[in-house]
Amino acid sequence: MNVATKPVALVTGASSGMGLDFALRLIAEGYTVYGAARRVDRMGGIAAAGGIAIAMDVTDDATMVAGVDRIIADQGRIDVLINNAGYGQYGALEDVPIAEARRQMETNVIGLARLTQLCLPHMRARRFGKIFNISSIGGRFALPLGGWYHASKFALEAYSDALRNEVRGFGIDVIVIEPGGIESEWSGIATAEAERYSADGAYAAMTRRFGELQARIRKQPPPSVISDLIVRALKARRPRARYHGGLYAGTFLFLRRVLPDRLFDRMIMAALK
Numbered sequence: 280m281n282v283a284t285k286p287v288a289l290v291t292g293a294s295s296g297m298g299l300d301f302a303l304r305l306i307a308e309g310y311t312v313y314g315a316a317r318r319v320d321r322m323g324g325i326a327a328a329g330g331i332a333i334a335m336d337v338t339d340d341a342t343m344v345a346g347v348d349r350i351i352a353d354q355g356r357i358d359v360l361i362n363n364a365g366y367g368q369y370g371a372l373e374d375v376p377i378a379e380a381r382r383q384m385e386t387n388v389i390g391l392a393r394l395t396q397l398c399l400p401h402m403r404a405r406r407f408g409k410i411f412n413i414s415s416i417g418g419r420f421a422l423p424l425g426g427w428y429h430a431s432k433f434a435l436e437a438y439s440d441a442l443r444n445e446v447r448g449f450g451i452d453v454i455v456i457e458p459g460g461i462e463s464e465w466s467g468i469a470t471a472e473a474e475r476y477s478a479d480g481a482y483a484a485m486t487r488r489f490g491e492l493q494a495r496i497r498k499q500p501p502p503s504v505i506s507d508l509i510v511r512a513l514k515a516r517r518p519r520a521r522y523h524g525g526l527y528a529g530t531f532l533f534l535r536r537v538l539p540d541r542l543f544d545r546m547i548m549a550a551l552k
Contacts, residue, residue, distance in 0.1 A: 285309060285311045286358040286359065289312075290305070290313070290315065290363060291363050292413075293314030293363070294318040297363060298364070299502075301502075302314040302325050302328075302330055303324065303330075304503070304509070306329050311331075312329075313332075313349075313350055314330055314332050314333070315332075315333050316332075316335065317334065336390075337393070338382070338385050344397060347394070347398060356401060359410075359513070360408070360409070362395065362410070364391070365386055365387040366386060366468060368380065368383035368431075368472055369470070370427075370475065374476040374477045375426075375427060375476050380427045384430070387431035387432065387435065388431050395410060399451070402449070402450075407451070408446075408452070409512070410442070411454050412455050414439070414455050414456065415459075416457050416523060416531050416532055418433055418435060421433070423489075425469070439455045439520075454519070454520065456521075457522070458523070458525040458528065459523065459531065460496060460499040460526030460527055460528075461500055461501070461505060461525045461526070462499045470494075474486060504524045505524055508522040
C-alpha cells in the first residue's frame, strides 16, 4: 500500500452536474480525486483532467466496499468524502408507490450512510477527515409533490447533525451543503417524475402548475457556485456546519425561519394555484 502525499477525495454522483464539477474543481486544487458513479462512461472528463473514475452504485454494497478498498490500496488514505449521489422523487404522496419511496430513501440516505461507515475507520486512523453531505434547501422545508425527496433530505440533515458530534473528537469535520436552484438535470427529472405519477387524478392541476413553474426558471447558477462553498470549507480552519448557495437559497431559508407555518404554507400554495 502506497501512502499518497496529495490529499485524496472521493466524490459520488460524479458523472454529471454538481458531482462532476466538484471532482474537476478538487483536481484543479491539487487533490487526488476518485469520481464515483454508475455511469463510468460519462466520467471521461475526470480521467482526462487527471482523476480516476470508478464504478459505484450507492444502493449496491459490494460496489461501495470495492471502491473504498481500491482507494485505500492505491493511496492508503481518504481525506475527503463528498456524498453527492442522489435524485429527487416527485409526485403526490398518495400517488408515489411505496417501492419508489423506499428507493428514494435508500439512495439519498441509507447508501450515503453506508459509504460513510466504510470511510470513517480510515479517517479515524489518521485523525483527519472532511465529510460533505450534499443536502438541499429542501432539507429545511417541504413543498407539495416533493414529499419523499424532502423527507430524505430532512433525514440527511438529522443524520449529519448526529454524525458531526460523534466524530468531532477524531479530527473529522461533517459539513452540510444546502444548494438552492443550480443548473443541472435535476429539475427536468423531478418534473418528469411528478407527471409520471400525478399528471392525472386528484393532483393533476397542482402537477401541471408545478411543471409550468419549473419551465419558467430559465437561468440558474452554475454548479461552480456550490464547488466554491466546498473549497471554502476545505480551506477553513473551523468550517461551518452548514453552507448554502444557489438560486433562491438565502431567500427561502430566511422566509422559512421567520414566517409562521401557516403563512409559509399560504405563500407556497399561492404559487401552485
